[in-house]
Amino acid sequence: MLPAGSLNNRRGVASTRMAKAATLSQAEIERFVERAKRGDRRAFGRLVDEYKDKIYSYVSRMLGDPYEAEDVTQEAFVRAYRSLPRFRGAASFHTWLYRIAGNLAIDVVRRRKRNDVSAFSLDEPLESDDGEYEREIADDTGGPEDATGTRETQLAVRRAIMDLPEKLRDVMILYELQGETYEDIAEILDVPLGTVKSRLFNARNQLKERLQSLVEAGEIEVEQ
Amino acid sequence: MTCVEVRENLVICWGDADELSAEVLAHLAECEACRLEAMLLRETRIMLRSLPDEQAPVGLTEGVLARLADEEAQVGLPGRVAAWFVPQDQPAWARAAAVGVALALAVAGGSVLYHGQQPAGNEPETVVATTQGQVPGQAEYDELLLRHRALEASQALADDPGVTLVTYYR
Incomplete structure (x- = not known):
């Protein structure tokens, strides 16, 4: 049992170190959403630019595979565009995007389980048509030591x-x-x-x- | 305060002493097992923080927009025509109706233009305008298409966008 009121609105440890600060105001986001709903792909492109890092990093961390994460992120945005007519604004746009991306990522995880490939190692090389290559893990450390x-x-x-x-x-x-x-x-x-x-x-x-x-x-x- | 209660508090604040109550701190001063637990949590948090930020690959936005453009091209002219009249957030039936109305208007307009281009005394083939705003049945469609193609073959309608819209009824 958790102490009452203990887990309140404190932010996660990464809240101040997300890759990119939001560049659009809430009003601008709402405006772009409305334009995108009417079929304005350029407006939707602005929304993709705004949220792509958030969604990609979420999916990548869920899947542990940057290449699969790229595909899933792209698919998430495409599906979001198709589903925009059903977006009524009850949820915020970014939580709605997260939900779409999360569902897609979970589909991938479940497919892996069915195919019994869930236990892949981050150390193992990836296989491609051109042979094997190492997984790329971003390295933002200072020096080689x-x-x-x-x-x-x-x-x-x-x-x-x-x-x-x-x-x-x-x-x-x-x-x-x-x-x-x-x-x-x-x-x-x-x-x-x-x-x-x-x-x-x-x-x-x-x-x-x-x-x-x-x-x-x-x-x-x-x-x- | 019991060890269980203290450890719940430790998990909640990752063992950070700054966020612990005096009561919990007093317990930690006396309980080595809970002090170890607090240290483990702090270490876990440090390791979690060692993960770098991740950024979307270059070209992701362009890739998304290219896919949307491809999909829209596949939807074809009726979808785009409908979008002019009815926003995408309208029900499917409204959009379908808009396609019909848009086509009928375009066909009627094309027919008028076509009619105006005909020599006097030569009754124009206005078959493509006979739908009067209704989506034709299969038989009517087939008949219209046949007659339309015959007209096209004579080059009379080759450049008339209003009339050629009829082929989108399928």
Whole structure:
């Protein structure tokens, strides 16, 4: 049982370090949505520009595969455009986009499970028609000395997140990495606020246990 | 305060001492197991923060817009004509009706133009305007199409966009 009122509107750790700050005001977004509803693809393009990093990073973190994430993100925006006539503005546009993208990402995860390919490793090379190549993990570390350690830690964290049950992973990514609020996550996932909080609580606990076992096994080191 | 209660508090604030109550801090001062738990949570948070931001690949917007343009091209002229008259957020039946009305208007307009171009005394072939705003049945459509093609073959309608719209009824 969580302490009453404990998980309030605090932002996730990533809320202040999202890739790009929003550039459109709410009024502008609403205007572009209305124009896009009338078939204005340029207006929709502005909306894609506005939200592509958010949606891509969410999908990429859900799937752990940047190439698949690109396809899913593109498909999410195409479907959003097709569904715009049904968007009534009850939800905010960005939570609506998240929901479309999340559903598509979950479809991919379930398809993987059916095909028994869920246990792929982020360390394993990707296969393509041109042969195998390494997965690209963005590296924003300073110098070469700590780069290896950080990259290993990043891979371990990503793997630990990927190992979380689907429902916990979703909330963990949306809150901790995407910086969404509890209210928005509840809207995106269509679950009560209390469910979001309890899932986040369980996700943190499970992530801690998984990463701790890796630290204890000496597979990763922690920066103090 | 029990260890279970303290650990719930620790998870909620990632073991951050700044966010803990005096009661929890007092417990931590005496309980090594809970102190360890707090440290593990802080480490987990640090590792989570080590993940870099991710940005969409270059060209994603262009890719989306290209796909939308392709799809729209496949929908064809009726869809675009309908969009002029009825916004996309209207029901499908309204949009379908708009297609019919738009086609009828275009056909009627084309017919008038065509009629005006005919030499006096030569009754124009206005078959494509006989639908009077109604979507024709299959038999009527086939008849219209046949007659239309005959006219096209004679080059009389080759450049008349209003009349050629009839072929979109399928």
